Amino acid sequence: MIRIDLSLATKIEKAVPSEKVKMLFAYMEEKGQSFYDESITQLQHALQCAHQATLCAVDASLVTSALLHDLGHFLLDERSDNHRFLSQDLNHEEIGSTYLQPFFPPSITEPIRLHVPAKRYLCTVDLAYYDSLSDASQRSFHVQGGAMSSKEKVDFEKLDYFEAATQLRIWDDCAKVQGAQVPDLEAYRDTVLQCLR
Numbered sequence: 001m002i003r004i005d006l007s008l009a010t011k012i013e014k015a016v017p018s019e020k021v022k023m024l025f026a027y028m029e030e031k032g033q034s035f036y037d038e039s040i041t042q043l044q045h046a047l048q049c050a051h052q053a054t055l056c057a058v059d060a061s062l063v064t065s066a067l068l069h070d071l072g073h074f075l076l077d078e079r080s081d082n083h084r085f086l087s088q089d090l091n092h093e094e095i096g097s098t099y100l101q102p103f104f105p106p107s108i109t110e111p112i113r114l115h116v117p118a119k120r121y122l123c124t125v126d127l128a129y130y131d132s133l134s135d136a137s138q139r140s141f142h143v144q145g146g147a148m149s150s151k152e153k154v155d156f157e158k159l160d161y162f163e164a165a166t167q168l169r170i171w172d173d174c175a176k177v178q179g180a181q182v183p184d185l186e187a188y189r190d191t192v193l194q195c196l197r
């Protein structure tokens with residue numbers, strides 16, 4: 001049975017915007033200490049992904065998407081010391097996106113929802129992309145559906161957030177560098193605050 005941690009949504013539902021961000025960051029600090037793979041924590045992965053977005057000088061929405069893209073792993077308690085992690089697909093992208101919808105607009109939640117199909121897309125159009133993925137990401141690729149069919153590929157390209165999702169995915173796959181020094185959560189407080197509904 002899939003269990004989703006509802007504690008964060010319950011807490012932030014009625015909070016004022018600044019408190020929402022405070023609670024969200026406290027949750028990420030707590031849950032993000034578990035490991036994403038053998039080299040970095042889930043929080044470090046989120047921070048590296050957001051940093052990649054800021055280096056590309058994209059808008060606040062996509063930086064926030066990058067920071068929160070794997071929140072679904074936290075909500076599902078998926079981590080590297082859990083044997084099911086990345087070997088069983090719990091649809092963390094759908095869980096995270098749906099969870100955040102009451103608090104953030106589609107410009108943030110849709111790239112999050114699409115960041116797994118975006119990996120399938122990128123591996124389909126560029127065989128070398130698969131080879132560039134981490135071991136963990138190559139493993140999860142297969143349980144997430146593998147390469148897209150021609151129809152899936154064409155349909156994916158027509159989606160409103162196709163470009164944002166594929167861009168997010170590229171940052172995601174670059175955000176697994178052991179020991180990388182990047183800004184901490186505090187650097188994103190104003191960015192996330194301005195993106196709240």
Ligand SMILES: [Fe+2]
Pocket residue numbers: 045069070172
């Ligand atoms: Fe990720």
